[in-house]
Amino acid sequence: MTALYRWAPWVYFAAALLFIFLPVLVLIQFSFQSGLAPVPPFDGPSLKWWAKVLANRKITDGLTNSLLVGLGSAFVATVLGFLAAYSLARKRRRLSGFYQFLLMAPITVSYLIIGMGLQITFNYLGLGKSLWAIGIGHVVINLPLTFAILYSQLGEHQANIERAAYDLGAGDWRVVLEITVPMLWPSLLAAFFIAATLSWDEFVIAFLMSRFDVTLPVVIWSMLRSGLSPELNATGTLVFIISILAVGVVEFLLWRSRKHHA
Amino acid sequence: MPEKPISPRVELRRVSKVYENVTVVETLDLTIAAGEFVVLLGPSGSGKTTLLNMIGGFANPSAGQVLIDGEDVTDLPPAKRPTATVFQDYALFPHMSLLNNVAFGLRMRKVPKAERLAKAAEMLRLVGLDGFGDRGIHQLSGGQRQRVALARAMAVEPKVLLLDEPLGALDLALRRQMQEELVRLQRRLGATFVHVTHDQEEAMSIADRIVVVNKGGIEDMGPPDRVYLKPASLFAAKFMGESNVLGGRVVESLGGDVKVETALGAIIVPGNSAAGAAVHIALRPEQLLLAPHPDGVSLGRGRVEELSFQGTHCRCHCRVAGQDLILRAPVSVGLTPGQEVSLYAARTDVVLLQR
Amino acid sequence: MKGWNLKNWGHAPALAWTAVFFVAPLIAMLVMSFSARIDGKITLTWTLDNYRSFLTRADGTFVGALWNSIEVTVLTTIISVLVAYPLAYILAYRVPKNWQRFALVLTVLPFWTSYVVRSYSWLLVLSENGIINQFLLWAGILDTPIGMGNSRFATVLGFVHFFAMLLTLTIYANLVQIKDSYRKAANDLGANGWQAFWYITLPLSVPGVAVGAFLTFVLAIGDYITPQILGGAKEMLLPQAVMLQIGRQADFPLASALSMILMLVITAAFMVFAKRLKMERV
Numbered sequence: 001m002t003a004l005y006r007w008a009p010w011v012y013f014a015a016a017l018l019f020i021f022l023p024v025l026v027l028i029q030f031s032f033q034s035g036l037a038p039v040p041p042f043d044g045p046s047l048k049w050w051a052k053v054l055a056n057r058k059i060t061d062g063l064t065n066s067l068l069v070g071l072g073s074a075f076v077a078t079v080l081g082f083l084a085a086y087s088l089a090r091k092r093r094r095l096s097g098f099y100q101f102l103l104m105a106p107i108t109v110s111y112l113i114i115g116m117g118l119q120i121t122f123n124y125l126g127l128g129k130s131l132w133a134i135g136i137g138h139v140v141i142n143l144p145l146t147f148a149i150l151y152s153q154l155g156e157h158q159a160n161i162e163r164a165a166y167d168l169g170a171g172d173w174r175v176v177l178e179i180t181v182p183m184l185w186p187s188l189l190a191a192f193f194i195a196a197t198l199s200w201d202e203f204v205i206a207f208l209m210s211r212f213d214v215t216l217p218v219v220i221w222s223m224l225r226s227g228l229s230p231e232l233n234a235t236g237t238l239v240f241i242i243s244i245l246a247v248g249v250v251e252f253l254l255w256r257s258r259k260h261h262a
Numbered sequence: 263m264p265e266k267p268i269s270p271r272v273e274l275r276r277v278s279k280v281y282e283n284v285t286v287v288e289t290l291d292l293t294i295a296a297g298e299f300v301v302l303l304g305p306s307g308s309g310k311t312t313l314l315n316m317i318g319g320f321a322n323p324s325a326g327q328v329l330i331d332g333e334d335v336t337d338l339p340p341a342k343r344p345t346a347t348v349f350q351d352y353a354l355f356p357h358m359s360l361l362n363n364v365a366f367g368l369r370m371r372k373v374p375k376a377e378r379l380a381k382a383a384e385m386l387r388l389v390g391l392d393g394f395g396d397r398g399i400h401q402l403s404g405g406q407r408q409r410v411a412l413a414r415a416m417a418v419e420p421k422v423l424l425l426d427e428p429l430g431a432l433d434l435a436l437r438r439q440m441q442e443e444l445v446r447l448q449r450r451l452g453a454t455f456v457h458v459t460h461d462q463e464e465a466m467s468i469a470d471r472i473v474v475v476n477k478g479g480i481e482d483m484g485p486p487d488r489v490y491l492k493p494a495s496l497f498a499a500k501f502m503g504e505s506n507v508l509g510g511r512v513v514e515s516l517g518g519d520v521k522v523e524t525a526l527g528a529i530i531v532p533g534n535s536a537a538g539a540a541v542h543i544a545l546r547p548e549q550l551l552l553a554p555h556p557d558g559v560s561l562g563r564g565r566v567e568e569l570s571f572q573g574t575h576c577r578c579h580c581r582v583a584g585q586d587l588i589l590r591a592p593v594s595v596g597l598t599p600g601q602e603v604s605l606y607a608a609r610t611d612v613v614l615l616q617r
Numbered sequence: 618m619k620g621w622n623l624k625n626w627g628h629a630p631a632l633a634w635t636a637v638f639f640v641a642p643l644i645a646m647l648v649m650s651f652s653a654r655i656d657g658k659i660t661l662t663w664t665l666d667n668y669r670s671f672l673t674r675a676d677g678t679f680v681g682a683l684w685n686s687i688e689v690t691v692l693t694t695i696i697s698v699l700v701a702y703p704l705a706y707i708l709a710y711r712v713p714k715n716w717q718r719f720a721l722v723l724t725v726l727p728f729w730t731s732y733v734v735r736s737y738s739w740l741l742v743l744s745e746n747g748i749i750n751q752f753l754l755w756a757g758i759l760d761t762p763i764g765m766g767n768s769r770f771a772t773v774l775g776f777v778h779f780f781a782m783l784l785t786l787t788i789y790a791n792l793v794q795i796k797d798s799y800r801k802a803a804n805d806l807g808a809n810g811w812q813a814f815w816y817i818t819l820p821l822s823v824p825g826v827a828v829g830a831f832l833t834f835v836l837a838i839g840d841y842i843t844p845q846i847l848g849g850a851k852e853m854l855l856p857q858a859v860m861l862q863i864g865r866q867a868d869f870p871l872a873s874a875l876s877m878i879l880m881l882v883i884t885a886a887f888m889v890f891a892k893r894l895k896m897e898r899v
Contacts, residue, residue, distance in 0.1 A: 009707045016704045020782065025728045026692050026748050030741060087627025096795040099628055106639050107832075108838020112640035115640025119807065120649055120869060131654050141637045143631055157865045172622050201732050203842055208863070217733045224737055224846065232742070236734035251722060255652040320801060340805045353798035357820045367806035380669070418806060457633045 024240060031233035049230040058097075059235055062219035063242075066200055069131055069215055074196035078188060080139070081146025086180065089154035090162075105119035114140055115205035122209070129211040140189040142195035149191040153184055186257045193250045197243065202255040263590055265450060269401040271296040271454045272422055276417040278325030279312050286312050287478045289326065299455045300439075301465040305501070307540070310458050311426060311476065317456060318424045319343045320567060329506035341370075346420035348428045352411040360410055361395035367418035388447070405436045413443075416451065422449075423523040425457040429464065441468050466490060474498045474526050488591045493524055493544075496615045499544040506547065506587045507591075512539045520614065525585050532555050533614035547577070549611040550589035559612065561587075561605040566597050580605065590592050619770070650873035659869060678691060679858055679875065686855040687882065689769060690838040693776040694830050701784035702826070708785070709792035720728035723788060728782040739775050740766050742830045743847075767849025775843045780836070791825025831890040833873035835883055857877055 034046035053059055084103060088096055106114060118137050127133065158180070165179045181188070203217040210218060216239060223232050272294040279287040285290050285323060294300050301311040304615055315321035316328055319340035328336045335343050337487045346367065354363050361382050366379035366463050383395055389409035414520050415423055425444075429437045429554060459465055465472050466486040468484035474482040474497070475491065482498035493499040499507060512535045520535050522543055531543055554560070564582030574600065575590040576596055589605070591597050634647045650668070670678045704724065712720045727735060742748045743765040750762035765771060795818060804812040837843075841856040848854065852863075855875060861873035 009703075009711045010704055013707050013711075016700070016781075017670075019700075020727055020778065022726065022743050022748070023735065023778070026728070026741045027734070027738040038880045077838075080634060083623065084631035085628035087629075089623050099632060102635055102640070103628075103631055104637065108883060109639075109643075109880060110835065110837060110876075110883065111628040111861060112839050112841055113646070113880060114639065114642070115860070116863065116869075116872060116876055117646045117865075118638065120873070121638075121642040124645065136638055138738070139634060143635065145632065172624075198730055200842055201730075203733055209877065217731055220731065220733050220737075221842075224733070228740060228744075232737070234782070235729065236738060237735050240730040243731070247722065247726065247729050318805060340801070341807045341809055345805070347802070349798045349802055351796065351798055352804035353796065353815060355799060355802075355821075366808075367801070370803075370807035370812060395650075415804075527869070 008092045011116055013191040024158050027233050028240070030230060031237040033233065035230075049234040050147045052231055053234045053238060055229075059216070061218040062214055065131055065213055066094075067139060069135045069206075070196045070200040073135040073142065073199045074192050076135070077139045077146045077195045081143055081191060082150050082181075082184070082188065084149035085144075085147050085154055086173040086176065089151055090159065093245035102149050104144045106140050111141060111204045113200065115208040118205070119208045129209050131210070131213045131215075133209040134215060135199075136198040137209055138195075138202060141202070141205070142198055145198070146191040146195055149187055149194070150184060153187045154180075158183055160169075186254055187259070189250065189253055193246070197246065200243070270294060270329075271298070272333060272456070273327075273329040273332075274313070274316065274323075277316060277323040277328065278310070279316070279321060285478055285614040287316075287323070287462065290480055292458060292473065292480065292483075293437045294454060296421075296454055297472045299445065299457070299468060300473060301469035301471070302456065302458045302473050303325050303462060303465040303501070308475045309478040310460075310466045310475040312478075314347075314424050314458050316427055316526060317422060318345050318347050319514055344421040345424055346415035346418050347424040347426060348408075350427045350430060352407045352428075354407055354410055354414070356399050358403075359396050359398060360391065361409060363399070364395075364414045364417050366414065371418065381416055383414075383488050385417045386410075386552050388416075389413045389443075404432050405440060408432065408440060411441075411446070412481070414434060416453070418446075420453075422454045422456060425455060427458055427460070429459070429461075436467055437464070438467075444468055465501075474501060476501070476519055482516045491611075493588075493612055493615070494545065494616050495543050496544075499542075499615060501611065502533050504547050504588060506545045506550065506589075507542050508544075508585065509542055512541055521609070522614070527583075529559050529561075529612065531559075531610065531612040531614050533609060533616075535614065539616065542617055544613045545607055545611060546587075546588045547588045548575075548578075549607055550587060551608070552589075552591060552595060554606050555608045557609050558606045559609050561607060563602055563604050565598050566601045566603060569599055646873045646876060649869055650877050652870045652873075654868060654870060658814045668878075670871065671874060671878060678853065679855075682858040683853045683878065683882070684855045684881075685769075686838050689772055689776070689844070689854060690834055693773055693780060693837050694833045696773065696777050697784050697833055698782040698826060698830055700781040701829070702788055703827075704781070704833060705785045705788035705792055708789050709764050717793075721786075725782045725786055728779070730761045731844075732779070733842055734780060736843045739771065739778065739847055743771055743774070751865075766847060767851070769772050769848065769852060771847035772848070772854075775847045776837050776840075778876050780829075780833040781842075782838075784826070786823040787829035787832070788822060790821045791828075795821045827890050831886065834890075836883065838886075839879060 004222045032045040032047070033048060045156065065136075067130075086098060095097070115137060118133070122129070122133060162175050164181055170178065193236065197198045201217065203221065206215045206218050207221065220232065220235055223229075223235065270293040271416040274290065276289050276291060277287065278289040282545075283503045284413070292313070302313055304310040312414065316323050317342075319342075321334070323336065325541070327334055327338075330344055332439045341348075355366065360471060361379060363386050364376040364382035368381060371612055373381070386392060389412055391406060391409055391413070394402075394406070402410065406556075409574050411428065420547060429440055432440060441464055444455070444457075448617050456467065472482075472486050473480055476497045481501075482494040484571065489498060490502050493502055496507065499505045508520040508524045508526065512520050513523045513528065513536055514521040515535060516530065518534070519530050520533050521530050521540060524543065525563075526605050529543065535541060550561070551558070562582050562586065564580040566578055567580040567586075570577045571593070572590075576593055576595075577596060578589050578591050580589060580603065597603070626736050648661060649659070651663050651665070653664050653666060654658050674680075707723055708717060708724065740747070744750070745762040745764045747766075749765065750759065752760060753759040799817050799821065803817045808816065811875070839856055841860050844854045844857055856879070859872050859875045860874065862868040
C-alpha cells in the first residue's frame, strides 16, 4: 500500500509524458524516413526529406512570413498591452472596469469568429488580404494576454517603487522607462514570447486573411491536403525545433533575470 | 503559579536535529509543565522554531524522543498529536467562513455538525468575535485573524498549544494588547502554551518561563526576571536587552565572591570562579548609578559623550577608561554633554558571566 | 506636457485597436447575419432566414453540428481536467523544488509547437499502419489493424493532448500559490493526507481549474483544425460548418449567423465560469 502510494505518482507522470511526447517523437523519427511512406515500417535514417524541405521555397517563405508576423504582432501587442496595463493600473477611472472588460473580451471569442469578422470588414472596406492583415488579427487575439500578464504585475508594491522615483525627482517618462519597464522586464519578455508563439502557431485567421503570402501553418495545411508524407514530417519537426529553441532562449533569459533580481 | 504535575506535559529527551549536515538543534533536554506558559526566545535561525516543530510534529528529531504526558509521540504525525498550532501567517482557510475555520479540527474528529458549530461559536465568543461566524477571512483585520487562529487551535482542546511568532505581523500597540489577551486566555483555560518569538520584551511580558535559544542550544532558562537580571550566559545577557559587558580575568577567588580585573580596575562581584579564568561582567544600563551605593562598587570617572531624552529617563553614553558605557539617568539629574561623572553600581547587581 | 502623461492616455491605443479590429468586425458580422445573398450580391434585408435555416434545415446538419460540437467540447474539457490535475499535482508537490521548473517546461514542451503539426502527428500514431496498431499487432492483441483516425475518438484525443498541457499550466500555477501552511494547519487539526486534499487543496485550486477549463471550452468549441484533420467525414462540428459556408459557397450571411450562435454558446459558458474567473493584481 505504501509502495503503491509512493510509486503511483511517478508511474502516472511517466505515462503522461509518454502520452504527451508520443506523437512528437513519432513525427521526428519519421522525418528521417527514406522511402515514401510517412508511417512504419521505418526504413531510414536518411536526410533526403530534410534536404527537400530546406530547398522548398514555399516552406522557407512560409517560415520567414511566420517569423515576421509573429515577432511584429507580438511586439505591437506587448507595447499596446503594456501602455494599457500601466494606464489602467495607475489611474482610477469611472470606466476602468468597462475598459478592462473590453480589452479582455477577445479572449472569450473563437479565433474563427474574429478571423471571419475581420475578413468581412476588410472586404467591405476594400482592403486586400496580406501579411499585414494577419498581423492585425494576431494583435487582436494576443492583446488580452499581454494586457492581463502585465496588469497583474503592476500592483501596489511596484507603485510604491515608482513613487519613490518620483519623490527623487524623476519625471513621468523617466519613471516609466527607467523604473517600470526594467522592473517588469521578465513579464514583458514572457508576454512577448507567449504572443509570438501563439501568432507563430495560429492557423484560422492566417488562413482567412491571406492569399499569396502565407504563413507556415497555412503552408503545412495545404501540404496536408495532398496527404501525409515524410516531407510533411520533416516540416513539422523543423517547426518543433524552432519552437523549442525559442523556449530555450526565453527560459534562459528569464532564469538570468530572476537570478539578478533574487 | 502552575501546579506541579506527576509527569511533565511535554518532555524533549536528548533531542537533536541535523539538516543537510548542519546542526540546527544540538542535543538538549527540555521539560514543560502542564499549565505553563513557556516562551522560546532567540534570534532567527537559532533553532527555536525547529524545537516548536518537533513538539508539533512538523519536524522529526534526528535523535532523541518527544513525550507528551509521558507518551512517546516522536513518530506520530501532527494529525495524531494532542497539540495544535497557531501559525505565523495564521493559515486561516480562505475559502471557509470563520465558523467553519474554527470547527475544522472538530470536523476532522467527526464531531456531529450541530455540536461542533456550537463549540466553534463558543470559541469565537471566547476570543471576542461573537457573531462574526459567517464572515470570510478577507473581511478581518490582522488582530481579528490572530484571534480566529487562536480560537481554531483551541477548539480541539489540545494538551499543548504551540504559537509560532503569532504576533509578528501586528503593529506595536495591537501586539501589546494581544500579549495581555494571550496571558488572560491561557490563565483562564489553564492550558499549556509554548510560544516562539524573537522579541525579548514580548517574552518577558507573557512568559512563566523563558528559554533563551541560540545556535541550536539552550543558553538560559528561567523566570523572566531572573533571566533578565541574572542571565546565565553572555548571549542571554546581550539578547535580553541592552547591557554593558566588560571582559576581564579572575585574579582571586574569595569564597562566594571573586575579584575580577577589568578595564575599569579590579571589581569584586558575587560568584565562584577559579583564579585566572577569562570572564565577562555585565550590568544593565539602569543599574549604573551616579551616586555611591551602600554595598556598591566604584567604576571610576568618565565623561558624558552623548545624551538622548527618552521621556522617563535620559539615555547616556559615557566614556570611562576607554570603555563606552550606557546608562539611564533620571531626567532630574540634568546631565549635559562633556560633563564629568562618577559611576557606581550595587555589588549584587553586577553579573559574572563565565561563558 | 502634463496632459501627455502615460497614465492619462496609455490605454487609448489598445482600446482603439480593440474597437476597430474586434468590436467593429463583430458588429459587421452581426449585421451580415441579417443579410441575404441576392443574385450573388450580399444585401442587408434584415431577414431572419439565416437563423431560420439553422433551425429548420431538413437534414438537421447545423443543429446536429452544434450538438456534436458541444458534446465533443464538454467531453474534451472533462477528460483534460482529469488528465491534467494529477499531473499538475505531481509537478507541484512530488517533484523536488529544484527540478520543478525543468519538469514543467519538459511536460508542456509540445504545447509550444505548431497546432497543425501536433494534430496531424496523431495521424501517424493512430492510422492503420501507425505506431499503436504496429504495437498491438506485435503484441498479438490484434490480428488485423483497426483505423483509429477519422473518428470522434481521434478528435477528442487530439484535443485532450493539447488542452491537458494547457490545464497543467493553469492548475500548476494555482497549486504552487497555495500556501504550505494551509495544509500544515489542516494536518495539525487532525486531517489526514486525503482529507487535507479534499477540504483544503482541492477547493483552493478551483480557480486554476476554472480558468483552464474555460479556455479549453472556448478554444476547443471554436477550433476547426483538429476535427478537420482527425475527425474525418462522418460527423461535422460547427466550426467546420462555418468554414464550409465561407469556403465553398462564400455564403457569408449564413456563416455569420452560425458564428453568432457559436458566440452565444461561448457566452453561456462564460456565465457558468464567470464567478470563478477573477482578475487579481499581485
